[in-house]
Amino acid sequence: MQAGRVHRVHGDLMALARRRTGSRHAGLFDYGNALRQEWRTRTEAGPAGPALARADHPNYLGSLAVVRSLVDGYIALLIARAGGTVPHVACEAEMRRLAGIFAGEDPEFAPIGGWNSREQLGETAIRRVPLDPSVIQAASLDAVLQETFAAIGLAALRILRAAERYDIGADAALGRLSTLAERTAALLVGAADSQPSSETVLAVVADLPDLAA
Numbered sequence: 001m002q003a004g005r006v007h008r009v010h011g012d013l014m015a016l017a018r019r020r021t022g023s024r025h026a027g028l029f030d031y032g033n034a035l036r037q038e039w040r041t042r043t044e045a046g047p048a049g050p051a052l053a054r055a056d057h058p059n060y061l062g063s064l065a066v067v068r069s070l071v072d073g074y075i076a077l078l079i080a081r082a083g084g085t086v087p088h089v090a091c092e093a094e095m096r097r098l099a100g101i102f103a104g105e106d107p108e109f110a111p112i113g114g115w116n117s118r119e120q121l122g123e124t125a126i127r128r129v130p131l132d133p134s135v136i137q138a139a140s141l142d143a144v145l146q147e148t149f150a151a152i153g154l155a156a157l158r159i160l161r162a163a164e165r166y167d168i169g170a171d172a173a174l175g176r177l178s179t180l181a182e183r184t185a186a187l188l189v190g191a192a193d194s195q196p197s198s199e200t201v202l203a204v205v206a207d208l209p210d211l212a213a
Helices: 003-019 024-041 064-082 088-102 118-128 141-164 170-189 201-205
Strands: none
Touching: 064 088, 064 141, 064 170, 088 141, 118 141, 118 170, 141 170, 141 201, 170 201
């Protein structure tokens, strides 16, 4: 991936997002900028990711607003990585942090009763991402969710790579990133099964080249 073209496409996406006044795209990409600034001040603070949930609402994982803020923040971090402004380890750390949150291991977030369990959220993630059940069938919920966020991260990078290679336009890339975030949030709050079975999380990138292509 050529650094100059990555930075140019990243800039195009940011500029396009800002023109969408009042849309959630603008907030997502503005947050991406904030994350880059935050990372510069946290390089000595260890692997913990920045706090993504706002202080003005409870951190209930049944709240779509709470979950969407976490998902949008992760995607914004991936965009910053594609732009070369945060290191790969930042995305890995955030992937692990999010897996722990949705596995019910972070006391700052309140899980949804029995939903945030291996039997419910874990099995739904395997089916709706989808993940290869033969690889993670015996894995813990935390491990399943790490695989989930890794798959989502690769999907976001495939969208950005497609825009960088001009396979799709910046507007189409924004639309796909928004759909990816929407489907991911629906999965995490337990609403994915209300959507058609064809609308898996990764279906949004099914027609795009793999990163290795």
